[in-house]
Amino acid sequence: MPSKISDIVPPGALARRDQPRIPVPGGLLIRPWQAADAPAVYEAFQDPAMQRWHARVADSVDEALGWIEDWGKAWSEERDAFWAIADASTNAVVGRIALRLVVLADGQAEVAYWTMPAARGRGIAPRALTALSDWAFTEVGLHRLELTHSTANEASCRVALKTGFAPEGVKRSALLHADGWHDVHLHARIRGDAPTGP
Secondary structure, three states, rough: OOOOOOOOOOOOOOOOOOOOOOOOOEEEEOOOOHHHHHHHHHHHOOHHHHHHHHHOOOOOOOHHHHHHHHHHHHOOOOOEEEEEEEEEEOOEEEEEEEEEEHHHOOOEEEEEEEEEEHOOOOOHHHHHHHHHHHHHHHOOOOOEEEEEEEEOOOOHHHHHHHHHOEEEEEEEEEEEEEOOEEEEEEEEEOOOOOOOOO
């Protein structure tokens, strides 16, 4: 039975193009991951604060390299899109940003991000999130971006609110961390929402 509603974004909208490099104000660049970034990914996941909010732990640089290879495949399969946030002048990794759970037909995805311990407190996540969101709406044509985080993760909530991701409610007992089940804040930004900035 044919659908009465056309796909919001047609298949191939990501896979038919190279994963882009997206400039970020303040000397940053969102760029595809490289094999040489594996030590930085491994280092990031040794941080106790990172481990608190993530279910995975990298046991070696080789394991981190495997993640990077998987992140590259996810782009071509149009299921997720992962980028490094890098210092534009040195190319050093300062964080990660992603579109997860991409459903092109529905025009939706979930955003996710983290920053390296030494890079925190510099507004990197809000600036990168704003740049990626603008690209996803204007270049890809997505309609809705969601952002979820544990209700205990106050830093992530500040990033969401600062970048125009409106709070939409609480999903009870929706995320399992090492210390048990967490309630989750749901935020979203819709294409056409009034622009905000970090």
